Structure formats: C-alpha cells, structure tokens
Amino acid sequence: MADPAPLQPKDGVARTGDYLSFHAALRPQATALIADGRSLSFSELRDRARFAASALAQAGIGPGGFACVEWTGLLDHMPLILALESLGAASASFLPDAAAQDHAEMLAHADLVLSDRPLAGAARRTMGIATLGAGLKAAGDPPKPPIDPASVYRMVTSSGTTGTPKVIAITLGQTERRLDVIQWMVGFSAASRFVHCMPYTFQGAQFQASACLRAGGTGIHVGLSELWDGLAEKKATHTAVLPFHFTMLESDETLLALPEGLTITSYGGAVPEPVRARFRQARPDIRLFETYATNELGTIAVRLTDGSYQCCPGSEVQIVDGDHRPLPPGAEGIVRIRKTGMVPGYIYNARASAEKFHDGWFYPGDVGLKPDATLFRILGREDSLINVGGVKFSADEHERVLTALPEIADACLLSRPNAKGENEIWVAVVSAAEMPFDALADLVSTALPDLIGTINILTVNQIPRTTSGKVQRQAVLDALNRREG
Template identity: 40%
Template sequence: MAATDKSGIRLTSDYLAEHATARPNEIALVDEGQEITFGRFYDDLRRTVRALSTLKLPQDAIVSVEFLGLYRPWLLQLGFECLGIANASYADAHDQGTLKLLLDRSDLVIHLGDAPATEAPCLHADTKWWRNLFRRKPGELPFPPDPHTPARVVCSSGTTGEIKVIPQTLAQLDFRGRTYGDLLGFDSETRFMVGMGFAVQLDQLLAATCLRRGGRCHYAGILAAPDAINFCSPTHALLLPMHLPTLLGEGAPANPDGFLTLAITGGHVADAVRARLLPEYPHRLVEAYATNETSIIADMDADSVGTILPGVTVEIVDDEERPLPQGAPGRVRVKSPGNTEGYLFETETEMFKDEWFYPGDIGQIDTAGRLHLLGRGDDIINLRGLKVNATNYEQGLVSLPGIVDAGILSARDENGLDILLVALVLEPGRKLEALKDLLAKHLPTDVIGISVAQIQQIPRTATGKLQRHALAAQIAGMK
C-alpha cells in the first residue's frame, strides 16, 4: 500500500489501495462495457508504475497523454502522479491545434491512437505495449512525491483565446477535489458519468474524487448528453449549459433511477431553461463559480448570487487593488489553497499578485457575505458612454423560442460609429425577420445603433465560454 505523505496529502492511489483491500471485487469504473474492479485497478496501476519508471524521465518532466477511452489513459495519468511527474491530457487531433504549445513543450507524448502533429518525442501505447504491461508483476508504489510540485498541467483559453498553460500541484488538487466532493455529495454510492473526457479538467477532477470516495465512474464516450445519461444511469454528471435543453422534450433521457445531480460548468443557466428543467426532470442543479486557476469559488443560485465556499477568500477591490466596502461593485480577487501560482512559460502576468488571483470578473459582496457576480470586465461593453452587460442580454436571448445561441459585442458601422452587434444561431427553419419584434423587447432600448446577424455557430471554448475575439473575427470575415 502507498504511504501517505507526511504533509497529510493523500494520492488517489492511496484511496484506491484502501478500496482494493476493503472491497476488491466491487466495480470502480465501467469503460465501454468493461467492468473494472477496485482490486484489478490497483494491481494494474502498480504494473503501470513499473512500466513508466523504466522511461527514466526527470522529475521536472511534462508528459501529455491522449485520452482515448477511460481506463488506460487513467492508469497512465495516475501512474505519473505516483512518480511525481506532471501530466496533461489531450483528446484527439481536434485538440492538437489548441494544445500545440503544450504538446511541443512536453518531454514525452503518449498516444493510444494516431500519432499527433508535434515536435516532442512520442510513445505509441498500442495493443502490444499494453499486453506486455499487463503481464508484469505488480510492484510496490514509490514514496509519495512532494505535494507542492506540479502533478497535472491543463490548458485554458478562457474568453481571450490566448492559450494559458496552468500547473496544478497535488496539494491544490487535493483541496479542489475535497471541496467539490463535499458540495456535490460524492460517496460510495455515487455513479459519476465521465461525459467530456479528461481534456476537460473538471471531468478528470470529479472522476478522481468519485474514485477516492469509493464511487463508480461510467465512461459515456462520444454519446450526446441524453443518450449518455440513459446509457450510464448516473447519480451525478458534469454538463455545459448548452447540454441542458437536450434533456427536455422529445428524446429526453428516461433516467430510470430518478434523481440526478447535475454539475454545471462553462456559464450561467438561462432562467427559462432552469424553469423548464425542474418539473420535467427531477434533479439538483449545482452551478458553481469557478476558474481553471482557482477551481471552485462559490456555489451560485439562479440569480448569480453565490455562497463562498469554506477555505476560499474573496475580496472586491478597486483599480488600485484597495478592498472596497460591502455592497460596492469592483474587481473580484480570490485566494484559496486551490490557487495555482502562475502560468507555465510566462514570466509576468497581471492576474496573479501576492497569492491573489484576479479572474477578470466584476462583483460585489452583500452584508450577508454573499458574492454577487455582475459580469466579466470584458463582458461590460462601453458603447458611447453607456455600459451594456453583454452576458445578461445573451442569457435572455437564448431563452427565447427559436434561438439556439447568442453572442454580443461592440462594432463600428459604415460611418465609424460604435454600435451593438448581436450574433444569433437560430433553429433550423427559423427566419431572422420573423423574430424582429421579439428581439426588440429583449435588447437594450437606450442604445443607439443595434445590428443583428444570423450565423452558423458561436465560437466557444471546450467548456462553453464565449470567445468574443473569435466572434468578432468571424463576423468581419462575413463582410
């Protein structure tokens, strides 16, 4: 059994060892119909660590692992964690453009499928490689690594489109997992649906938390949300706001086991979708305020008012970084044991200062100590002196019949004057002209100059965040 580090930080392998001893024949995960017990998982992890240790990688190495299936990539990820080597996940060729910065700077890229387009050394973990690994005798796990060295590396483009490479230590991941697990109520009866894959860091974190608490993980593969829920019958799932409408109406999942806890990442749930969801689909909706750099900050309600979670400190400051009184709006900054300390490959950034992280959001804290989010700094559009909260209007628009998605930004008209540009994705067969009167009731009335355009797709990150810079470029290319 692996030893717990003297700092008190426990690896996922420590929990896995406990479950393998106490209930070796119980199911830990289901991957494409294959049931893996806790006992087998722990033995295969020890085999994997033996195999990876022969690679003789330095302690400061970064290894990128292709997420293809659930079990084998997870063995690699946990194996490198045991060895104290930072690892990252990438999904497939579609991710390689976004993650090229990280892949090219990796000391090793392990691919289970086709070789990626990268300058880094590659190892093909094919069927023969795994067959030889599984023939090995399980070995003893090494002494736990330093909890304050990077264990995971993730990429995020946020709303700016500029790729950021974020290191996460074992200590930070431990705090994040415990915080999420407590909020979501993970226990040994949990069945967590892995629906987006480990390239989405929260899916990986929640899967590890479920495993640590003795629950069961089900891999949904490429199934759409309704089919995935029918297939996995989970108690918990991670979804994007855009997934929620698919759970309603014709084709909605039967969810035979009843109540489902839905963790939402990547944006706010529209009021209209929330109102429809509860009567039609018994659930608990957990909408968190979180960032890749800090993990979860607050548990948000339908009005974007959040309860700040234990261990997390939030302050509202002015442009000079001076704390503001209760009720005053200003810049949000966050401090917690889950905070990363900076970005890899960058020496300077304004987002990290004196253990605080500045996510770029605008908010205020009320007399009860609750956090009110008023929007992002880059979501507040200054249009001829008028402040327009683009996010609020976007959420209102997507709640209207016929509108699938929406994005708002400022632009210049043919006379060089600032106007509000509204980009809409409509349901098949819908015409923009037919929505003209409805739109007029849900757009700002005090703005001079609004242009509405129909497009095929709103550019968003993997976690659903709108990329305004990409939307502006897309609109410009249509002219």
C-alpha cells in the same frame, strides 16, 4: 542496512492510487469504471495502473517528469493518469481533434506524448497507448517516490477566451484541497455512480471522477448524445455538465425519468433561468450545484436561488477598483479571489501571470458586486461589458435571453466601431430553425428591447466556445472584421 523510511503522506496529501489500492483489497470485484460497454473492477484497474507505471518507468518517466495523454477513452485514460501520479510525474489530457492552440504548448514541453496517431509539434518522444508495455522487461511495481505536496500532478490550460490558452501546473497539495471541496459539496460514497460525457481535458470532470474513485464509487463515461438518457439508464447518483448540455434536455419525459435525488454539478457559466425554473418545478428532488469555478483556483462558490453566490469554505472574494483597492458593499467593480488550492501563476507565461495574479489574488476577468460580507454577484466578464454611447451593459445576460428562445440555438453580442468611430452592437446568431433573415432580426430586436442604437444581425453556423462553454468573443470579432473587410 536500515529499512527505508515508510512512505507517509505529508500535510494530509495522498495519491488517488493509494485509495484505489485500498478499495481493490477491500472490494476487489466492485466496479470502478464503465465505458463503451466494458468495465473494470477495482482490482483490474489497480493492475492496469501498476502495469502502465512499470512500462512508463522503463521508458524513463519518473519524479518531475511530464507526459501528455491523448483521450482515447476512460478505460485507457484513467490507468495512465494514475500510473503517472504514482511515479511522481505530471499528466495532461488532450484531444487530437481540438484546436491546435489548445494543447500545442503542453505538447512542446512534455517529456513524453502517449498517442496512437502521428501528431504535429509533438514532444521529444511519442509512445502508442495500445502498444504501451510491449516488450516490458519485468513485472512488478516500480519504486514510488515519497509524496511531495509540491510535486506537479496535473497540467491544464486556461479557457483562452481572449487569446492563446495559458498553462497551469496543479500540485498534489493543491489537488487535495480541491478534492476536499468537491467531496464536501457533493458527497461521494461507495454507492455513488458518477456518469459524465466529458473527456478529462475538462478538469472539472477529471477531479469529480477522482473524488468518486477515492470514495469507492463507480465512474461511468457515456457519449454526448447519450448523456441525459444515460443518467437514468446507468442509475446515476452524480453528474457534471456544462450549461450548453442543458439545451440537449428537450423531453419532459427524460427530465422526469432522471434518477431520484440526482446531484448535478454545472461548470463554466450561468445556467439559463428557464432551465432552473424547469428543474425547480418538475424535479425539486434533484440537487443542482451551479458553480463559479476556474482552473486556476478550482471550485470557488455556488449560486443561490436569488442569483447571488455563496463562497465555498476556503474561498474569499473581494470587489476592487482599478488600483486594487477594496470597494464598499454594493459597489460595482473588479472581482478578485484567493483560496486554498489556487495556483500562484501560469508557467511559460510570466506576462499573463502578472496580468491575472496580484499580491496573492487571482483576477478572473469578471465584474461584480458584494451586497454584503458573505455573498457576491457576477455582472459579467470585463471583456463582455459593452459600451455604446456611454451606456454599459453585460453581453452575457442578453445572450442568455436570446438562447432561451426556441428559435435561437446560440448567440454572441459584441460591439464594433462604425465608420464614424462610434460603437455599434452586433449580434451573431445561430438559428435553431430555418427562418427568414428579417424574421430573425425582428425576433432579436423584440427580445432585447433595452439595447440602444443600431443593432446589426449576423447569422453564423457556430459560435466558437472554449471546452468549458465560454464564448470566445475575440474570435467572433475577428471573424466579423474579416467579413466586413
């Protein structure tokens, strides 16, 4: 009988577990993961991933399979993701306490759900994470299928800012291209220490952690309240954050204590200008990559100091009209993008695919312009452009003005027809301190002098946002409509 053909990567694609095995052989005692006061060396992480793969294989998971994994902590989660990848199966991460719509469709389609608690609407089978491998029949590695760039590696959801989240299938080949961009941009190495507070339901954190692990660096997870102090305590070289995380950086002492040369990657929206100015003035040594990215495409571009964006290698951005025709430089229009590593559409939702994907381009729902051939600007989201009396403006920019005020913790602008059918501006505000309503209304009016017509103020306890920090504007409007009858 002839020896089986060696498992060779195709088109430059490899499994993250193969990088892990390399580091486990070369530097077995080097620390791979740290969380909750515990750590795993590269050899221990490799062994956990192998054990999990054996247990999942005996449970019937193999090439083409799909499992949803509850986030119970980094040291449980990463071995399971690596195990599923080694079996040629796709993984998805979910939080049980998130909104049901965030993961309901994935749970319904999964072959297996790994969770330590009962879940409504779960898939055909559920296995406990803590008891995974109990009664395992045999040790050793299950057979690895050949590496297929077209096999699905991760299942994630879109942000769902205007409705039910849409499911995206990211292949091994697309993952490789996305990790290439991350590695090129931030430069992980064996000396890297990637400290983050986000679970892997946020794809930017999971991809950065994988890139760090591939380079032989250490992934460290901390609690949300520990993030900024933890960066110094854990001697971080890299972190990934959302714009709202910057609001938690209250102390100048904490800012000054951040590690020298720290690389911060921000996802999910623009960073407020006062934050940028604060970093430029106090910590010019820190590299702040404010990215323009989507789950559908990965990292597309990085913001420059003048507010424009520069495309990463492999990305192309055009500004088009409503008939998909490219507009001349400087003209405002609809943003469309194509790049290496993008998905061709959504799964389970052909209608949404037809709306967002056209002729090889992805339409993220943003409005922008290109001042020249190399740069572009984002003016706002299509669903955040407000039209009052024929005057259009971006709600995003005005929200950033409000949230920069110390008295306002969060804000959302939208328009709603009055009894005459004329659009009026509504501002939903989360107050950061106890303020009389009249004083709060005066503060908003003073901060937004350019707004025209009647400005209606609504105080709320929370602005609904996606896991990437984007305002769920439709949810705010629905709540307002219910409140106003």
